[in-house]
Amino acid sequence: MNLLLLHPEDFEAPPSRGQEQRARVTGRRLEHVLRVHRAGVGDELRVGLVGGAIGQGRVLELSPRELALAVRLDRDPPPARDLTLVVALPRPLVLKRVLLHATTLGVKRIALIHSRRVEKSYWQSEALTGETLSRQLLLGLEQAGDTVLPDLSLHRRFRPFVEDELSGLLMGRQGFLPDPAATRECPRAVSGPVLLAIGPEGGFIPWEVEKLGQAGLQLVHLGARVLRVEAAVPFAIARLG
Amino acid sequence: MNLLLLHPEDFEAPPSRGQEQRARVTGRRLEHVLRVHRAGVGDELRVGLVGGAIGQGRVLELSPRELALAVRLDRDPPPARDLTLVVALPRPLVLKRVLLHATTLGVKRIALIHSRRVEKSYWQSEALTGETLSRQLLLGLEQAGDTVLPDLSLHRRFRPFVEDELSGLLMGRQGFLPDPAATRECPRAVSGPVLLAIGPEGGFIPWEVEKLGQAGLQLVHLGARVLRVEAAVPFAIARLG
Numbered sequence: 001m002n003l004l005l006l007h008p009e010d011f012e013a014p015p016s017r018g019q020e021q022r023a024r025v026t027g028r029r030l031e032h033v034l035r036v037h038r039a040g041v042g043d044e045l046r047v048g049l050v051g052g053a054i055g056q057g058r059v060l061e062l063s064p065r066e067l068a069l070a071v072r073l074d075r076d077p078p079p080a081r082d083l084t085l086v087v088a089l090p091r092p093l094v095l096k097r098v099l100l101h102a103t104t105l106g107v108k109r110i111a112l113i114h115s116r117r118v119e120k121s122y123w124q125s126e127a128l129t130g131e132t133l134s135r136q137l138l139l140g141l142e143q144a145g146d147t148v149l150p151d152l153s154l155h156r157r158f159r160p161f162v163e164d165e166l167s168g169l170l171m172g173r174q175g176f177l178p179d180p181a182a183t184r185e186c187p188r189a190v191s192g193p194v195l196l197a198i199g200p201e202g203g204f205i206p207w208e209v210e211k212l213g214q215a216g217l218q219l220v221h222l223g224a225r226v227l228r229v230e231a232a233v234p235f236a237i238a239r240l241g
Numbered sequence: 242m243n244l245l246l247l248h249p250e251d252f253e254a255p256p257s258r259g260q261e262q263r264a265r266v267t268g269r270r271l272e273h274v275l276r277v278h279r280a281g282v283g284d285e286l287r288v289g290l291v292g293g294a295i296g297q298g299r300v301l302e303l304s305p306r307e308l309a310l311a312v313r314l315d316r317d318p319p320p321a322r323d324l325t326l327v328v329a330l331p332r333p334l335v336l337k338r339v340l341l342h343a344t345t346l347g348v349k350r351i352a353l354i355h356s357r358r359v360e361k362s363y364w365q366s367e368a369l370t371g372e373t374l375s376r377q378l379l380l381g382l383e384q385a386g387d388t389v390l391p392d393l394s395l396h397r398r399f400r401p402f403v404e405d406e407l408s409g410l411l412m413g414r415q416g417f418l419p420d421p422a423a424t425r426e427c428p429r430a431v432s433g434p435v436l437l438a439i440g441p442e443g444g445f446i447p448w449e450v451e452k453l454g455q456a457g458l459q460l461v462h463l464g465a466r467v468l469r470v471e472a473a474v475p476f477a478i479a480r481l482g
Contacts (some may be wrong), residue, residue, distance in 0.1 A: 002467055078465035101472040144466040188429055224319035225385040226243055231342040231475040234468070238479035 001032050003145040004047045004057060005138055006071065017053050017073050022060070025067040033067055047071055048137075048147040077147045081106035081241060082193040084169055088115040088200035089154075090229045092127035096136050097230045103140025103150055111169065113155040115208055117200040123156055158208060166215045170195055173215050175217040178236055179209060186220035190240050198232050242273050244386040245298060246379060247312065251361045258294050258314050263301070266308040271445065274308055288312055289388040292380075298411075318388045322347035322482060323434040325410055328355040329441035331470045333368035337377050338471045344381025344391055346478050356398040356449055358441040362399055399449060407456045411436055416458040419477055420450060427461035431481050439473050 007017055010023045011088075014225035025033070026058055033039050041059050047069065054077050057069035085102050089095065089112045102110055114123070126132060137149050155161040175195040178186060203226075204212065213219060227235055249256060251264045266274070274280050282300050288297035288310065295318050298310035326343050330336065340426055343351055355364070366375060378390050382482045396402040416436040419427060421444075444467075445453065454460060468476055 097471070101469070104466055104468055104472065105476075106466055143469060146466070225345055225347055225387070227345055227475070228342070228384060230338070230471075231345065234472040235346075235475040235479040238476040 001029075001036065001142040002046065003054065003142050003147075004029060004033065004045050004218075005142055005147065006047055006049050006057075011071070015049050015052065015071070015073065020070050020072045023047075023069045023071045025069065026065070030065075030067050033062070033063065045069070046145060047073070047215060048077060048141075048145070049073055050141075050147055051149065052147055053077070054072075054145065054147060070121070078106065078145060080108045080148060081237070083107050083237060083240070084109040084111070084173065084193075084195040085233070085237075086111045086166075086169070086195060086197040087229065087233070088113055088198065088204065089118045089122050090200065091119070092125040093121055094228075094230050095125075095127050096132070099133065099136040099139040100143070100232055101151075101230065101234055102135050102237075103146075104144040105234060106146065107142065107237070108148065108150045109169070110150050110152045111165075112152070113161050114158045115200050116205045117202045123154075128154065130177075162208075162211045162215050166212075170216050174185065175215075176220050176236075176240065177204075177209070177212050177217040178204070178222045179219045179231065180221055180224070180226055182219035184218070184220050185204075186222050186236070186239050188239060194240050195235055196240060198229055198236065200203060201229060217227040242270075242277065242383040243287065244295065244383050244388075245270060245274065245286050246383055246388065247290050247298075249290070249482045252312070254393045255295065255316065256290050256312070261311050261313045264288075264298065264310045264312045266310065267306070270305075271308050275303070275305065283305040283343050286310070287386060288314070289382075289386070290314055291319060291382075291388055292390065293388055294318070295386065295388060315399075319347065319386060321349045321389060322478070324348050324477075324478060324481070325350040325352070325414065325434075325436040326474070327352045327354060327407075327410070327436060327438040328470065328474070329354055329439065329445065330331055330359045330363050331441065332360070333366040334361055335469075336363075336366075336368050337373070339474055340377040340393075341381045341384070342471065342475055343478075344378050344387075347385065347387065348473060348478070349389065349391045350410070351391050351393045352396060352402075353393070354402050356441050357398065357399075358443045364395075369395065400452075403449075403456050405453045407453075411457050416456075417461050417477075417481065418445075418450070418453050418458040419463045419473065420444070420460045420463070421462055421467055422469055423460035423462040425459070425461050427463050427477070427480050429480060435481050436479055437481060439477065442470060 047057035055073035288298035293316040
């Protein structure tokens with residue numbers, strides 16, 4: 001946790017930028033401050049308000065029950081990455097890591113989509129419940145020192161997504177689909193807004209690749225080595241970014 | 242598994258390039274062919290000889306006990322990446338993923354080192370036994386369609402590593418250490434041999450950063466967002482590669 005994320009309800013008065021204000025923290029975040037930061041009274045912690053500014057929090061009181069902070073929020077979180085990520089839903093454990101890494105990398109729009117090679121059971125997984133999803137996104141923000149949650153959308157049918165929704169996501173963006181069969185090399189350091197689509201383990205099936213191409217995605221290759229989804233996401237983002 | 246890796250002892254006669262030869266597979270690999278590939282007699286599988294060529298294997302017989310293949314090895318595995326990876330030993334689960342991803346990415350030299358922020362207990366982990374290590378490396382090769390295992394070395398003390406061994410690893414290479422405090426941006430698409438050093442969660446301590454810098458590593462930053470080790474490895478490799 002490189003940033004302690006605060007929610008409006010942690011504050012004694014509505015949080016406002018530039019003023020020193022009191023906040024209280026319990027639960028998982030308190031645990032982390034006690035066990036990992038091993039903070040003491042008077043220590044300064046990096047803090048941020050979910051959806052808002054970041055700043056410093058001075059430890060006023062610390063017990064196994066509660067942490068009280070004097071918080072001053074005074075600057076913007078790191079800039080977002082203007083990249084929309086479309087990912088075929090991976091298996092639950094991999095999904096958790098993909099969401100965490102994408103959020104850490106500053107992605108603010110994530111669409112999880114179906115594909116022939118996505119097991120139907122993944123859509124029933126506990127990893128897709130609101131609480132588990134938002135936990136991974138918050139962990140990603142804490143890691144990045146960021147406060148702005150990504151928009152996350154679920155698309156349980158491939159065809160309506162690619163025919164009706166993808167064009168909206170692509171508006172004003174260059175879209176790229178890494179594909180080992182592509183002849184064009186993936187460009188580096190693309191300027192301007194980007195959409196990146198990552199297939200399931202085993203790849204999108206040929207019909208899906210064709211539909212994604214028709215919708216406007218450019219097929220590009222990232223070398224002879226096919227990466228697992230959780231490595232492909234940071235690898236391709238670094239390449240494009 | 243994008244490639245079925247064969248060992249010399251799987252072959253009826255010593256394997257040789259360009260000839261059709263019979264090989265037998267059991268255990269985990271047989272399981273995978275049965276459950277995931279769902280191959281049948283006559284199907285062609287991508288195969289490779291550990292440390293050798295890749296090619297095709299035609300299924301001659303397939304039962305829950307054994308797979309018999311007619312193997313023809315006829316081409317080289319994908320080229321290696323001329324990148325040496327030095328990583329502060331992560332916790333066991335993360336180590337497994339880092340080894341898998343690095344191997345998939347074509348890294349052929351991996352040094353796991355100690356650092357103040359590496360918990361001593363990690364050096365006693367089951368993840369560091371020969372069998373577990375080689376399993377992760379083989380999984381990485383299978384994913385990449387590669388056959389050449391990386392060299393892996395363990396360095397349980399930071400100071401002897403940085404003072405006596407790092408200069409040898411750096412010979413003829415540019416070395417980079419991503420550090421959020423660095424003023425120089427990490428270069429893109431560096432040509433020639435590279436060494437990449439990745440710190441532990443929380444980073445190398447200042448004294449370690451200084452020692453690594455004195456040994457010849459260039460401090461570079463990868464943006465305001467600090468990534469977890471398992472994401473930092475593919476991200477930084479893509480950036481440099």
